[in-house]
Every structure is written in structure tokens, then in C-alpha cells.
Amino acid sequence: MAAKKSEITRDKIVSMYMKYRLENNDKPKSVYQFAKTNGFDETEFYNFFGTIESVEKEIFKMFLENTIELIQKDPSYETYDMRSKMLSFYFTFFELLSANRSYVVMSLKEHQNQLKNLMQLSNLRIGFKNYITEIITDEVRTQHEKFQNFQEKAIQETSWIQLLMTLKFWLDDESPAFEKTDIYIEKSVKATFELMNIAPIESLIDFGKFIFKEKIYNK
Structure with a gap:
């Protein structure tokens, strides 16, 4: 049989x-x-995908879906403020990427034209922006209703750019256990939220010094 x-x-x-x-x-x-x-x-x-390229896009979307599923299993997650949720997302997302680093590096460095490489992230971008909308809190939202849609889109786009910058840093990170990426995440998220809250710029300066040191002195 x-x-x-x-x-x-x-x-x-x-x-x-x-x-x-x-x-x-x-x-x-x-x-x-x-x-x-x-x-x-x-x-x-073809029951699931139309092209080979659609599989590639789905892979990065699945990294996002798996990340959200994992962080939401933490009973404390719902009590987190937006900044803590972002940190939880970042650390989990890049832990998953690190577990699949060989594939991610191969796929995102395939073409010299970076735009072609970034096309694989289109589904990830949509899902990530939806996630950002879900975690925006009242403390972050402006009190002026007519500006809320504009603010939401601005936070979505700046958060996406931040994720891309972190991804680029991680791709170039040669430190053990990618510990420099962890530092990058902590400083960049802190700086972003202090900027949103119009707080003092010490965190931005600290983050800038870290990037300058990594890119200039460690060449």
C-alpha cells in the first residue's frame, strides 16, 4: 500500500x-x-501563491505574524505602554530574523539595486503599519481630532523607516549575538518616543554618538 x-x-x-x-x-x-x-x-x-516572488514576500510577512503571536502570549503585554510594546516587538522580531539569518541576508543582499531587494518587504510593510496603528495609545495621540489621521500616518511611516534602518544595521552587525543591534534598538526606540513627546534631546544625541562611533571608528 x-x-x-x-x-x-x-x-x-x-x-x-x-x-x-x-x-x-x-x-x-x-x-x-x-x-x-x-x-x-x-x-x-497555486492554491497558496501565484508566483515565486509572492513566496518571498510571504516569508517576511510570516516573520511579522510570528513575532506578534509570540509577544501577545506574554500575559503582561496588554499592560505595556506603546514604547514597551515596540521594544518587545523589535527584540522578538530580530531574534526570529537572527534564527534565519542566512536566508534573510541572502535574500536582502541578492541585488545590487536595493529597491529590488526591498520589494520583498512590501507585505511586511503593510502588516507592520497595521500593527503600529493598533498600539498607538492615547498618550501619544494628539488631542486635536482633525490632526489624528495625519499623526497616525506620520507615526506609521516614521516607524517603518526606523524598522528599515534597524534592519540595515542588523545586516551589517558583526558583534557576538548581535549585541550591538540590541543597543541600537534600545537607543533608537527611546530617542523616537522622546521626540514624539517633545522631550529633551539627550537621547537623540546619545543615539547619534553611538551611530557615529560604529560607522566611523569601526571601519
Whole structure:
């Protein structure tokens, strides 16, 4: 009696795709080749994805989804203020990226044209901006209702830029256990929230000194 064929799922396709990239140091030439190599029918692929590129976008979206799922399992999470939620998100997100660093570095450094690399992050961007909207607190929101939509979009965009800058720092980080990225996260999030609260700029100066030291003296 023939063994029952394993059911193909979104997660299995993503896992197989990451494994293929790492083992072959290249993308599959076609959906047909990828499916045949992994022992399933091409039509099963299209139940979840339209193209190979859509798998790549889904991977980074799944990093986001897994991060949010993990941090929300902490019973204390709902009591956190926005800054604490951001720190929790960042540390968990980059812990997941570090666990998959070989794939992430390969995919985000594939093209010399950075815009092509960043196209993989389009689904991540949408999900992250939605997450930011969910954690914006009344303490952060302006009291003027007519400015709230503008403020929300501004916080979304600046938070996305901050995430991209942190991702770039992490990609270049050669410190043990990426400890410099942890310092970067702490200082950048602190500086961002003090700026939002129009607080003193000592944290911004401290963060600036850290970046200057890393980029100038450690060349």
C-alpha cells in the first residue's frame, strides 16, 4: 500500500522554499521545477501563491505574524505602554530574523539595486503599519481630532523607516549575538518616543554618538 501523500500547506511551501534557496544558493527556475524537486504537483503551489516572488514576500510577512503571536502570549503585554510594546516587538522580531539569518541576508543582499531587494518587504510593510496603528495609545495621540489621521500616518511611516534602518544595521552587525543591534534598538526606540513627546534631546544625541562611533571608528 502506497504511503499517503503529505498535505501541502502555505507553511510547508515557505519552509521548502527557504531550504531550496539555502541549499542551492539560487532561486528555483520555475514553479514547475520547485514543485517537482519537492515532490508535489505544481497546481498545489497555486492554491497558496501565484508566483515565486509572492513566496518571498510571504516569508517576511510570516516573520511579522510570528513575532506578534509570540509577544501577545506574554500575559503582561496588554499592560505595556506603546514604547514597551515596540521594544518587545523589535527584540522578538530580530531574534526570529537572527534564527534565519542566512536566508534573510541572502535574500536582502541578492541585488545590487536595493529597491529590488526591498520589494520583498512590501507585505511586511503593510502588516507592520497595521500593527503600529493598533498600539498607538492615547498618550501619544494628539488631542486635536482633525490632526489624528495625519499623526497616525506620520507615526506609521516614521516607524517603518526606523524598522528599515534597524534592519540595515542588523545586516551589517558583526558583534557576538548581535549585541550591538540590541543597543541600537534600545537607543533608537527611546530617542523616537522622546521626540514624539517633545522631550529633551539627550537621547537623540546619545543615539547619534553611538551611530557615529560604529560607522566611523569601526571601519
